[in-house]
Amino acid sequence: MNRENSVDVWDGAKYSQFRSSLEYTCPSHGGWGMVRIAMLIPQSHQLFVCPSACGRHGALGAIQQGLKKRLSYLYLEESDVISGYDDTIYDAVDELLERLPQRPKVFIVFVSCIDDLIGTDGEAVIAELSLRYPDIQFRMGHMNPIQSDSDEPPLVTTWKTVYSLMERTADTVFPAVNMLGNYVPIDSKSELIRILKELGIELCHIGNMHTYDELKNMGNHALNLLIAPSVEKIAKELKREQGIEYLKLPTNYNLSEINENYRVLFHKLLELGLMEADISFTKIENILKESEKKAIFAIQKAKILIGEKKINIDYSAFNNPFSAARFFYDNGFSIAKVYAKEMDEEDADYIWLKNHTDIKIIPIKKHDIVNTWKEYEDSISIGLEAAYVSGSRHVVSVFQDEKMYGYHGVCLLMEQLMNCIKEDADLEDVINSAGLVV
Amino acid sequence: MLKIAIYGKGGIGKSTTTSNLSAALSDLGLKVMQVGCDPKADSTKNLVSGIKIPTVLNQIKEKGKSIKLEDIVFKGYGNTLCVEAGGPTPGIGCAGRGIIAAFEELERLHAYEEYEPDVVLYDVLGDVVCGGFAMPIRGGYADHVFVVTSGEMMSLYAANNIASAIKSFGKRGYAKFEGMILNSRNIENELEIVQKAAAEMETQIVKVLPRSGEVQIAEDQKKTVVEALPESVMAAEYKELAKQVMEVCK
Numbered sequence: 001m002n003r004e005n006s007v008d009v010w011d012g013a014k015y016s017q018f019r020s021s022l023e024y025t026c027p028s029h030g031g032w033g034m035v036r037i038a039m040l041i042p043q044s045h046q047l048f049v050c051p052s053a054c055g056r057h058g059a060l061g062a063i064q065q066g067l068k069k070r071l072s073y074l075y076l077e078e079s080d081v082i083s084g085y086d087d088t089i090y091d092a093v094d095e096l097l098e099r100l101p102q103r104p105k106v107f108i109v110f111v112s113c114i115d116d117l118i119g120t121d122g123e124a125v126i127a128e129l130s131l132r133y134p135d136i137q138f139r140m141g142h143m144n145p146i147q148s149d150s151d152e153p154p155l156v157t158t159w160k161t162v163y164s165l166m167e168r169t170a171d172t173v174f175p176a177v178n179m180l181g182n183y184v185p186i187d188s189k190s191e192l193i194r195i196l197k198e199l200g201i202e203l204c205h206i207g208n209m210h211t212y213d214e215l216k217n218m219g220n221h222a223l224n225l226l227i228a229p230s231v232e233k234i235a236k237e238l239k240r241e242q243g244i245e246y247l248k249l250p251t252n253y254n255l256s257e258i259n260e261n262y263r264v265l266f267h268k269l270l271e272l273g274l275m276e277a278d279i280s281f282t283k284i285e286n287i288l289k290e291s292e293k294k295a296i297f298a299i300q301k302a303k304i305l306i307g308e309k310k311i312n313i314d315y316s317a318f319n320n321p322f323s324a325a326r327f328f329y330d331n332g333f334s335i336a337k338v339y340a341k342e343m344d345e346e347d348a349d350y351i352w353l354k355n356h357t358d359i360k361i362i363p364i365k366k367h368d369i370v371n372t373w374k375e376y377e378d379s380i381s382i383g384l385e386a387a388y389v390s391g392s393r394h395v396v397s398v399f400q401d402e403k404m405y406g407y408h409g410v411c412l413l414m415e416q417l418m419n420c421i422k423e424d425a426d427l428e429d430v431i432n433s434a435g436l437v438v
Numbered sequence: 439m440l441k442i443a444i445y446g447k448g449g450i451g452k453s454t455t456t457s458n459l460s461a462a463l464s465d466l467g468l469k470v471m472q473v474g475c476d477p478k479a480d481s482t483k484n485l486v487s488g489i490k491i492p493t494v495l496n497q498i499k500e501k502g503k504s505i506k507l508e509d510i511v512f513k514g515y516g517n518t519l520c521v522e523a524g525g526p527t528p529g530i531g532c533a534g535r536g537i538i539a540a541f542e543e544l545e546r547l548h549a550y551e552e553y554e555p556d557v558v559l560y561d562v563l564g565d566v567v568c569g570g571f572a573m574p575i576r577g578g579y580a581d582h583v584f585v586v587t588s589g590e591m592m593s594l595y596a597a598n599n600i601a602s603a604i605k606s607f608g609k610r611g612y613a614k615f616e617g618m619i620l621n622s623r624n625i626e627n628e629l630e631i632v633q634k635a636a637a638e639m640e641t642q643i644v645k646v647l648p649r650s651g652e653v654q655i656a657e658d659q660k661k662t663v664v665e666a667l668p669e670s671v672m673a674a675e676y677k678e679l680a681k682q683v684m685e686v687c688k
Binding site for chain 1: 502503532535538568570572607
């Protein structure tokens with residue numbers, strides 16, 4: 001592709017440092033927060049222990065997402081902050097378990113960042129609750145946005161809480177692969193599901209688990225397939241503590257890399273004895289070829305329809321916005337900006353974009369982003385934060401590659417791209433439909 | 439790995455006792471790590487010739503994610519490993535949170551796994567006044583607690599508070615209260631007073647450290663007595679303390 005495909009729209013240099021400073025948060029920020037992710041645990045209930053003001057966002061979000069009946073709040077007062085609230089938590093759990101119409105199998109106690117000062121011994125609280133109610137799995141969660149730039153930001157700790165419920169109990173593993181790190185299962189038409197089915201392997205996702213026992217049983221599956229970086233820590237822990245194998249194959253839209261990912265997956269499946277070395281690959285290769293063709297066709301079709309219309313790539317839509325931007329660039333789409341929350345200077349795709357294109361990387365949290373308010377109304381934004389900031393007329397509402405993986409993922413992305421230009425988006429409607437809280 | 443927390447009222451001689459204990463344990467051939475849990479960050483100063491080593495909290499502030507173990511762990515006398523948690527300027531911030539953050543950082547950097555000390559000594563400021571100050575005695579940290587006290591009323595009052603806190607946490611599997619170290623102030627009937635208090639607290643006096651001018655002489659040299667005056671009577675007392683502590687914690 002030639003460099004004309006990229007647009008030098010903004011002097012990003014002065015914004016190149018993604019250091020913490022005064023930050024801007026747009027109304028379309030949110031997506032999947034801790035409450036919503038932990039709600040993926042079937043038969044679970046959450047108790048938030050926090051000052052009342054801290055409950056607003058989560059409670060409203062839970063109402064919008066139809067989850068409020070599984071979320072309770074224990075509001076703290078000044079005296080609790082002074083005296084600590086271990087006993088108050090016990091009392092609240094006692095009362096809740098008496099009142100809840102259905103006894104949960106999993107109970108998560110979330111504390112907020114005020115607990116960083118109080119220093120509640122979460123492990124001791126969980127031990128006491130487990131002693132009182134041995135039929136319930138208790139976990140501690142920590143809503144602490146002040147740890148966002150640490151090694152264990154809230155997203156990582158929440159996934160740890162969720163997947164820590166997987167438990168290897170069987171001597172022999174079940175021929176199934178768990179997909180970790182995505183909020184919703186990949187589309188049922190994905191070639192990955194077809195290929196695994198052909199091999200007699202089931203693809204599982206927490207979103208398809210209806211009971212705690214099913215989630216627990218995921219620990220007996222042969223492989224954890226990580227498609228987002230936020231779950232790497234817990235996958236390593238599950239490997240170390242329970243011997244559950246894992247493979248990291250992040251979502252990618254680059255066709256040759258998708259192909260390469262499949263080769264790596266097959267190699268791992270062979271290694272785990274889930275695939276036989278002498279298996280006839282013809283059928284599998286045919287599925288791959290057919291899926292690749294469909295993806296190529298989808299890209300071509302979308303390119304014709306979209307033409308030179310500018311596209312904004314948003315970090316909230318893709319786990320790796322730089323990789324996504326490179327995919328669009330390579331396929332001849334015209335990219336306006338990449339809106340990123342953070343930047344890894346060693347990210348291969350970021351380096352490639354920097355060295356081969358004029359695409360500007362915009363720190364979307366920087367306070368003076370408002371100076372470029374609605375500069376690109378005649379554009380497409382993939383992701384709601386970019387949509388709000390740029391004022392795009394056309395919007396693809398997607399969070400963290402949801403439903404998309406492999407060749408079929410490319411087809412879905414192209415389909416959404418083509419659909420979005422059919423009409424002007426009403427962003428407020430889009431935000432509400434996505435269950436975000438303004 | 440033996441993990442020991444030393445508590446006691448401010449100014450009672452915890453840091454002097456702890457750093458001499460570290461030096462004496464080191465002389466016994468043990469690999470010792472001393473973690474000062476006081477915003478003043480002077481727990482280990484006599485092990486490192488009076489140098490003010492950078493604190494964990496300051497290093498976190500300065501280096502952020504790039505912080506490494508060698509930024510916060512410094513070798514002192516007898517290859518003791520010295521760490522100062524640090525904390526806020528008096529009057530602002532939260533010292534308890536400081537201890538929590540420093541401990542979390544040590545854990546994150548796998549300090550204990552990396553250095554594999556035989557003994558870790560936590561020298562903790564004052565009383566168990568909040569969650570942060572209880573951190574050193576939580577599960578996973580110190581297994582044994584000693585309280586440094588004199589025969590003075592306020593010192594014994596603090597010792598009693600600490601003992602009560604440890605007892606009330608007992609069911610959580612926290613550290614065990616092993617006894618008191620009497621750092622003599624030469625007040626009248628001091629031993630009897632502390633013995634009586636120990637009996638009331640259902641604990642024991644592990645060691646009586648006599649009051650000695652040798653401590654001041656060594657401190658003037660910015661050293662522990664064990665290092666500065668190894669043949670002195672007081673050095674022998676600290677060496678005896680080291681043996682007693684190891685015996686009690688068996």
